[in-house]
Amino acid sequence: MKKPIEIWLLSRRAAIQSSLNLALALGLGGGLLIVAQAGLLAWVLNAVILRGLGLAAVWPALAILLPVFALRFVVVQAGERASCAAGVTIRTTLRQQLLSHIHALGPAWLEGQAGGDLANSVVAGIDALEGYYTRWLPNRALTACLPLVILVAVFPLDWVSGLVLLLTAPLIPVFMILIGQGAEDLNQRQWRQLARLSARFLDTLQGLTTLKLFNASRREADVVAQLSDEYRQSTMKVLRVAFLSAVVLEFLATLGIAVVAVLIGFRLLYGHMHFQPGMFVLLLAPEFYLPLRTLGVHYHARMEAIGAAERILQIFDTPIPEVSAGTAPLTLASAYTVHFDNLTYAYAGQPAVLDALDLTFDSGTITALVGPSGAGKSTILKLLLGFVSAQSGRILINRQGLHEIDPASWLSQVSWVPQRAHIFAGSVLDNLLLARPDASSEAVHDAARQAGAHDFILTLPQGYDTVLGERGEGLSGGQIQRLGLARAFLKDAPVVLLDEPTANLDAHSQLLIHAAIRRLAQGRTVLLVAHRLSTAQLAQRIVVLERGRAVQSGTHAQLIAMEGLYARLAHAYREAA
Numbered sequence: 001m002k003k004p005i006e007i008w009l010l011s012r013r014a015a016i017q018s019s020l021n022l023a024l025a026l027g028l029g030g031g032l033l034i035v036a037q038a039g040l041l042a043w044v045l046n047a048v049i050l051r052g053l054g055l056a057a058v059w060p061a062l063a064i065l066l067p068v069f070a071l072r073f074v075v076v077q078a079g080e081r082a083s084c085a086a087g088v089t090i091r092t093t094l095r096q097q098l099l100s101h102i103h104a105l106g107p108a109w110l111e112g113q114a115g116g117d118l119a120n121s122v123v124a125g126i127d128a129l130e131g132y133y134t135r136w137l138p139n140r141a142l143t144a145c146l147p148l149v150i151l152v153a154v155f156p157l158d159w160v161s162g163l164v165l166l167l168t169a170p171l172i173p174v175f176m177i178l179i180g181q182g183a184e185d186l187n188q189r190q191w192r193q194l195a196r197l198s199a200r201f202l203d204t205l206q207g208l209t210t211l212k213l214f215n216a217s218r219r220e221a222d223v224v225a226q227l228s229d230e231y232r233q234s235t236m237k238v239l240r241v242a243f244l245s246a247v248v249l250e251f252l253a254t255l256g257i258a259v260v261a262v263l264i265g266f267r268l269l270y271g272h273m274h275f276q277p278g279m280f281v282l283l284l285a286p287e288f289y290l291p292l293r294t295l296g297v298h299y300h301a302r303m304e305a306i307g308a309a310e311r312i313l314q315i316f317d318t319p320i321p322e323v324s325a326g327t328a329p330l331t332l333a334s335a336y337t338v339h340f341d342n343l344t345y346a347y348a349g350q351p352a353v354l355d356a357l358d359l360t361f362d363s364g365t366i367t368a369l370v371g372p373s374g375a376g377k378s379t380i381l382k383l384l385l386g387f388v389s390a391q392s393g394r395i396l397i398n399r400q401g402l403h404e405i406d407p408a409s410w411l412s413q414v415s416w417v418p419q420r421a422h423i424f425a426g427s428v429l430d431n432l433l434l435a436r437p438d439a440s441s442e443a444v445h446d447a448a449r450q451a452g453a454h455d456f457i458l459t460l461p462q463g464y465d466t467v468l469g470e471r472g473e474g475l476s477g478g479q480i481q482r483l484g485l486a487r488a489f490l491k492d493a494p495v496v497l498l499d500e501p502t503a504n505l506d507a508h509s510q511l512l513i514h515a516a517i518r519r520l521a522q523g524r525t526v527l528l529v530a531h532r533l534s535t536a537q538l539a540q541r542i543v544v545l546e547r548g549r550a551v552q553s554g555t556h557a558q559l560i561a562m563e564g565l566y567a568r569l570a571h572a573y574r575e576a577a
Helices: 004-011 013-050 055-110 115-154 159-168 171-206 208-213 217-269 275-317 377-385 407-411 428-432 441-450 454-458 477-491 507-521 556-562 565-576
Strands: 338-346 352-361 366-370 392-397 414-417 495-499 525-529 541-546 549-554
Touching (some): 115 171, 115 275, 159 275, 171 217, 171 275, 217 275, 338 377, 352 377, 352 549, 377 525, 414 477, 428 441, 441 454, 441 477, 441 507, 495 507, 541 556, 541 565, 549 556, 556 565
Parallel strands (some): 495 525
Antiparallel strands (some): 338 392, 541 549
8 A cells, every 4th residue: 555645746747647658658669679689689699600600691680780779779868858858847846836835825824834944845855756756657667567578578489587587576676675665764754854954054044143142153053063963874874775775686686697697508508598599588688677676776766755755745735724815806996994893813723812803994094003912913914914814704995895805906905014024135126126016217216215215225336236135134124124115115005014114123223214104104094013112103093902802092192091001011111111
């Protein structure tokens, strides 16, 4: 019974089935040419050595033999090309499917995943599957057919040698399976260690500044070195098994060929066999074992693929969260009011983070959400961005249900600025054009001015064409946030979602961001998640959340006068400041 991983691998071969069939057909064609080649060589050698014929007599056979050599070369190369084409197709298809599935799982799922592990699965893991489809599957099918073709050619001429070949052939796959059972577990363990190493290494690189500040870089380097050494030892164990299996398979094949050669030699010596059929069988004996030996070599490609597929299959088996996605276009308007109508949401296995929430965000108003951690502020943003869907209740956009609206139609009217805007490796201009790829240079420059980013961009070595490193390497936190706000200005959407855009910024950068937010908010519906008191005071209306419910609402002065949760939070903030 096949393991679930291999069943999954086999289920994905439909995209390359035609290429696999072509490779198999070419392999069988090459096998028939081997039989023809051996027959011609045996006849020529018998004619020259025993019958004493000259070149003129054997020239017709040689004239046929040369095209057979050439045709076999062409067939082998064509088979390799077919396998390579299948490899390219399967890598492209599986990687696209995996990335599509990760995209469908969404940012909410990604928050709990190790980036290095995912990158390893998408890149190295998918590459490791190629050998299963391009080497293992074609050679497995060829091994089932080609030895039978050779046996059909051998048995009528020498049943003794045919019987030897028939009885020794099963020994190779038997030993291959026995050795492979242990090697499969080693391969899976090796891939798990590689995933751990990749995740730890990427986390170390991304947190190198923090590690330096806490004088923990040397300790972390020792941990990475230990994981590297464990991965090295695991790899050497796999290679040890691979070399052992290769030696065993070569020994069994050599032993079988030697037995056939000895039996043919003795019968030739005693005159019980003619030279031509003996030479023909002797030439075919190595070709008989060659597919079996090749299959043994590629058996390790199968084990590597099973090891790599374990994590990939876990990702594919992760159910895509049910996110309500309608098909109706959003009714376009100059402004939008957002209303949460008795809305409830709970993460899996946890109590409700939003409990029958009834809340309205008025158009043309900055509404700030404040409250302790876990009150539901970030969840509200995730619901509006379509990352998750409520279990009950609904979200209304100008009285139109969000669950009925096409997500692309709604998101085209929304700008989002997170706590730290993500800057991709590329130029400043490329990063800004993410918001509106068809924007003119004048529009980009104007958006940067509105966000307070134009002046510092001009001070960069190549201005807007300056290439930035990953995550905005080379820029300060305030500069990165201003680029994020410039994207929002460039998109010019009527609804703006801000997730504490002044987090971890100095006082000067905070003032610049506050000024940019005021300009951005003019005529727009702005929802602002605020952790800082100064940021919350930007809003005309402040909503205080506690345990998924709106417990207070009003202006800063009104809420301070109430002496409720907001007043306590403000007092705690001032003491901490």
